Amino acid sequence: MPGAGCLTFLRTQWPLWALWAAASALFLGVGGLAGLPAEFMLYAAALTLVVLLALQGALFRSWRQRARLLSQLQPDDPGLMRAYLARYPLDPASHTLERFTARHLNSVAERQRSEREREEYFSLWLHQVKTPLSAMALLLDPAREEEVSRAELLRERQRTEHYVQLALAYLKLEQPSADLDIRPVDVDDVVRRVARRYRTLFLGSRTTLEYRPSGFRVISDAAQLELVIEQLISNSLKYASGGTVRIAAHPTEPSTLVIADDGPGIRPEDLPRLFERGYAGRAGQQRGGSSGLGLYLSRRICHRLGHGLRLESRPGEGTRAILDMGDHPAD
Structure with a gap:
């Protein structure tokens, strides 16, 4: 409303009107003591009032233009902000607006980056989770002549469950406000739980598990740590x-x-990239079923827990996954 705008403007101009009133009163008082005609003094006060009104009119036009431009500013449009700053470089609010716009644009860019990463992650995840689901569908196909192996079904079911756990863990990592349940954790209990879950798979693949209890009690989130250890055992x-x-x-x-295997090992050129999202390396591509998501997510979980995770390997000499559960504060 124009009237409301005028009143808002006048409320900002009261120091100037107070100065005019004080100056006029002083002039009239001094003129009266000097015996000057009253008409002369009133004429001078009226003349200064006309000058003040003309100045107020010019200031009001400028104020209204600035207010109109401010009302059009959008944090997502830096062009309008640059035009405003160029036109009113001395406006006290300019630097505040500039900082606000920069923070907003950074926030938008970070949100867009996070959304792109989430889309890429779940695109890979959906592609990978179809593999065990398709395998189970084939195993349960009524037209299949071979007898269904319980171990094969269990393996595919566990792969599916593991992918679901990875997805849930990823979503939890994407929510910084999600609390971790940090408390003392018995590492041997965690390893035994995972080993019991994978017992049938070890037997079905004729793989031997050699486990020497560590006796470790560490400060961590038991569920998140178990997911990491499960991923490392699953890989081995x-x-x-x-x-x-x-x-x-x-x-x-x-x-x-240390979780070690006597598998084919990893090529030196693959080793630095295995924690990248979607990178499976040649060994993972040759064996199939490798999503390139498990190690990526494990490293992120370890970073949030303050743990360290690295791989050591040479072709033909197996691989060692080294999980340091000491205190390593995140950057």
Whole structure:
């Protein structure tokens, strides 16, 4: 409303009107003491009032233009913001608006990046989860002549469950406000739970599990830590099929668990990239069923828990996953 705008403007101009009133009163008082004619003094006060009104008119037009431009500003349109700052460089609000716009644009860019990552992650996830589901459909096909192997069905079911757990863990990581249940965790209990779940798969693939209890009690989130250990054991079982998976404390590093296999190992050029999202390496591509998501998510979980995770491997000499559950604050 124009009237409301005028009143708002006048409320900002009261110091100028107060100055005019004080100056006029002083002039009239001094003129009266000096014996000047009253008409002369009133004429001078009226003349200064006309000048003040003209100045107020010019200031009001400028104020209205600035208010109109401000009302059109959108945080997502930096062009309008740059035009405003160029036109009113001395406006006290300019720097505040500039900082607000920069923060908003950074927030939008971060949100868009997070959404792209989520879309890419679940595109890969959907592609991978179809593999065990298709395998179970084939195993249960009534036209199938071979007898269904319970071990095969269990393997595909566990792969599906593991992918679901990875998806839930990813969504939890995407919510910074989601609380971790940090408390002392018995690492041996976690390893035993995972080993019991994978017992049938170890037997079905004729893979030996050699486990030496570590005696570790660490500060962590039991559910998240179990997901990481399950991923590492699952990887070792996949690549050591028919061989041996060894789990033991690191001989020299405290609070560090080593999960090793005697599989084909990893090429040096693949090793640095295995924690990247969607990167499976040549061994994973050759064996199939590798999503390139498990290690990526495991590293992210470890980062949030303050743990360290690295791989050591040479072609033909197997792979060692080294999980350091000591205190490593996130950057």
